[in-house]
Amino acid sequence: MNLPDSSGGDVRLHPIPPQHFAEHRRRVIFSAFKWDPQVGDTCTVADHVVILRRQTALRLHSLAESLAEETVRLEGALRQRPDLHGTLGLPGPLIRALRRAGRSAGQSKRHVRVMRFDFHPTVGGQWVVSEVNSDVPGGYAEASLLPGLAARFAPQAEPFGPDVGTLLAEQICARTEGTGAIGLVHATSYADDRQVMAFLARKLTEVGRRTALIAPDHVRWSGGARCIAHGQEGELAAIMRFFPAEWLHHLPRACEWHRYFSDGIVSCNHASVVLTQSKRLPLVWDQLGVPLTSWPQLLPETSEPSLARINDGWLLKPAMGRVGQGITIPECTTLKERRLAALSAFLHRRDWVAQRRFASRPLQVEGGGRHLCIGVFTVNGRAAGFYGRLGIAPRIDEKAQDVPVLVEREESNSLGGLA
Amino acid sequence: MTDVSMLFEEWAPLESPWAVWAKPVLFSLLDGVPPRPLPADALPAVDWAPPSESGTALIVDLPGAASVFEGLALAHRGYRPVPLFNGCGSMGAIVDVWPIVEALTDGIVVLRSQGLSAEAPPAFLLDSQRMASARRAEPGDFDNRWCVFPQDLPSARHLLEAGIRTVVLRSDACQQDLEHVLARYRKAGVQLEIAVPDRIGRTPLDVSEPTGFRVAWQRLKVLAGLHRNSTGGFGADVPDPSKNSVLGS
Numbered sequence: 001m002n003l004p005d006s007s008g009g010d011v012r013l014h015p016i017p018p019q020h021f022a023e024h025r026r027r028v029i030f031s032a033f034k035w036d037p038q039v040g041d042t043c044t045v046a047d048h049v050v051i052l053r054r055q056t057a058l059r060l061h062s063l064a065e066s067l068a069e070e071t072v073r074l075e076g077a078l079r080q081r082p083d084l085h086g087t088l089g090l091p092g093p094l095i096r097a098l099r100r101a102g103r104s105a106g107q108s109k110r111h112v113r114v115m116r117f118d119f120h121p122t123v124g125g126q127w128v129v130s131e132v133n134s135d136v137p138g139g140y141a142e143a144s145l146l147p148g149l150a151a152r153f154a155p156q157a158e159p160f161g162p163d164v165g166t167l168l169a170e171q172i173c174a175r176t177e178g179t180g181a182i183g184l185v186h187a188t189s190y191a192d193d194r195q196v197m198a199f200l201a202r203k204l205t206e207v208g209r210r211t212a213l214i215a216p217d218h219v220r221w222s223g224g225a226r227c228i229a230h231g232q233e234g235e236l237a238a239i240m241r242f243f244p245a246e247w248l249h250h251l252p253r254a255c256e257w258h259r260y261f262s263d264g265i266v267s268c269n270h271a272s273v274v275l276t277q278s279k280r281l282p283l284v285w286d287q288l289g290v291p292l293t294s295w296p297q298l299l300p301e302t303s304e305p306s307l308a309r310i311n312d313g314w315l316l317k318p319a320m321g322r323v324g325q326g327i328t329i330p331e332c333t334t335l336k337e338r339r340l341a342a343l344s345a346f347l348h349r350r351d352w353v354a355q356r357r358f359a360s361r362p363l364q365v366e367g368g369g370r371h372l373c374i375g376v377f378t379v380n381g382r383a384a385g386f387y388g389r390l391g392i393a394p395r396i397d398e399k400a401q402d403v404p405v406l407v408e409r410e411e412s413n414s415l416g417g418l419a
Numbered sequence: 420m421t422d423v424s425m426l427f428e429e430w431a432p433l434e435s436p437w438a439v440w441a442k443p444v445l446f447s448l449l450d451g452v453p454p455r456p457l458p459a460d461a462l463p464a465v466d467w468a469p470p471s472e473s474g475t476a477l478i479v480d481l482p483g484a485a486s487v488f489e490g491l492a493l494a495h496r497g498y499r500p501v502p503l504f505n506g507c508g509s510m511g512a513i514v515d516v517w518p519i520v521e522a523l524t525d526g527i528v529v530l531r532s533q534g535l536s537a538e539a540p541p542a543f544l545l546d547s548q549r550m551a552s553a554r555r556a557e558p559g560d561f562d563n564r565w566c567v568f569p570q571d572l573p574s575a576r577h578l579l580e581a582g583i584r585t586v587v588l589r590s591d592a593c594q595q596d597l598e599h600v601l602a603r604y605r606k607a608g609v610q611l612e613i614a615v616p617d618r619i620g621r622t623p624l625d626v627s628e629p630t631g632f633r634v635a636w637q638r639l640k641v642l643a644g645l646h647r648n649s650t651g652g653f654g655a656d657v658p659d660p661s662k663n664s665v666l667g668s
């Protein structure tokens with residue numbers, strides 16, 4: 001496979017003029033649903049724009065579509081292999097819910113499937129994929145709206161491809177009938193989750209659908225799905241979930257959370273996709289009989305956690321981790337944290353996975369380097385937009401900055417000399 | 420820019436170094452309603468506050484709109500009120516945020532009249548009812564309870580570098596989520612005081628380190644979202660009639 005080159009010519013950072021940054025940040029907050037623009041002393045809105053070569057952008061989209069196709073096939077195979085679900089590190093109640101729902105649940109084409117693949121440029125000159133956010137990927141608003149807001153700062157570049165918000169809304173609309181609302185299920189106490197749902201509510205309203213912004217226990221399942229949230233009561237036509245599947249089993253049993261694993265309603269994503277959310281997925285894919293090309297080539301070597309490997313060019317990742325949490329990159333964690341993670345991995349092997357560390361290539365800006373992660377969404381197999389994040393350290397976590405990703409215009413031959 | 424962002428800018432002006440911590444969530448609920456003049460007695464006396472030139476930052480943790488009014492009164496004393504309200508609004512919400520939204524809207528007239536300098540020290544505003552509303556939760560309610568995390572405020576290092584040596588909490592007591600913040604401040608050498616309503620003056624605040632403080636697993640738990648309760652809120656579970664029968668059957 002011909003991997004895109006990341007040796008320096010295919011991606012660069014372009015500064016937002018300092019005199020415009022404060023206003024840009026304000027626009028990002030209110031026009032792009034960025035309600036968490038500050039984490040501690042860190043501004044999470046980048047003062048740069050990422051500019052990709054068009055060829056690289058096309059290649060990243062192509063790779064993401066290939067990865068999505070392989071991931072869907074892995075999911076299908078895993079549904080038929082409940083004996084492997086424990087190896088993935090899934091909680092027991094989820095394993096039982098998957099078994100109860102049956103091997104075909106989640107397989108239906110009427111569900112909408114969205115994923116995000118995280119690409120990183122490396123010192124070796126190639127791009128690697130650190131993981132797929134298969135269950136509830138974030139960054140819809142940032143990927144959809146930031147490029148448009150920042151385009152004026154880089155006139156030789158432009159937003160690229162369909163935006164994920166529009167594509168999601170169109171796909172959900174195309175798969176639902178009737179007048180029922182689209183239930184936007186999320187953790188209602190969290191502004192950073194709410195902002196995601198508020199954005200999707202706007203996109204769905206634009207395509208003519210009614211929405212209900214609700215918690216997971218606001219759904220009742222008798223005769224289809226019904227919303228009981230005050231002021232939003234009524235039938236649901238579909239559920240768009242931004243509440244991680246592995247948290248569902250903490251819900252009261254009386255709300256029948258296991259029904260999220262059934263095929264009773266059009267879902268995005270269906271809860272059974274938690275099978276490929278586990279970072280331990282590579283440990284079982286050889287047992288599934290699914291031919292893979294892109295995954296083995298793009299993902300760093302992955303292994304069972306082993307104490308011998310922790311300080312030897314390997315790192316530990318929580319099996320169900322999100323937003324970079326718990327990843328034992330030395331520059332981002334204390335020795336004590338790494339030892340605790342190692343101890344936990346020793347005691348609870350299935351909660352962790354070991355992955356060979358790759359050398360992220362920092363992009364040079366005034367004052368130092370920045371590590372880049374570009375998330376590429378796919379919606380029902382089609383790539384959509386880019387979600388850029390920048391970090392001072394190689395781990396992209398909650399303190400990373402959201403950065404717009406633009407692609408050089410077709411008539412541009414060089415990335416140099418941008419205004 | 421929209422009216423919403425203009426209103427936000429009144430509370431979080433670009434020239435204030437503390438404005439970046441202001442939370443935009445409640446401002447997103449505003450709908451172009453013009454501000455109304457505040458009653459003459461709306462703003463309380465704030466004799467408890469030290470002079471704004473004394474290297475002091477304030478954290479006002481009072482119920483609902485009272486926190487906003489206290490912040491506006493502190494603006495008279497030269498403090499920059501910084502709203503940190505981070506709860507969402509919706510029909511059936513457990514925590515009523517609308518009085519806060521109205522106070523933020525109406526308060527801009529007061530703020531404009533103050534002409535606060537860019538150097539004004541911060542008075543961070545919180546709703547003390549964020550985790551325990553007086554109202555009993557029912558099924559179908561919108562659980563918008565929220566809590567404060569250390570990353571919602573400046574670090575102790577940042578405060579010290581800005582010349583802030585003392586933090587005064589204006590509240591009946593220090594809530595558990597704030598203890599995590601203030602314990603870090605104290606450990607870094609920031610002096611802590613509390614000014615309790617209906618009592619004169621300020622007293623030293625002794626914040627005990629909460630269980631799990633400085634423990635790596637606590638950090639992992641917070642980042643992992645494991646602190647959330649089963650329905651995505653922070654407080655107690657919302658009762659469900661099918662498991663908690665009100666008829667006692």
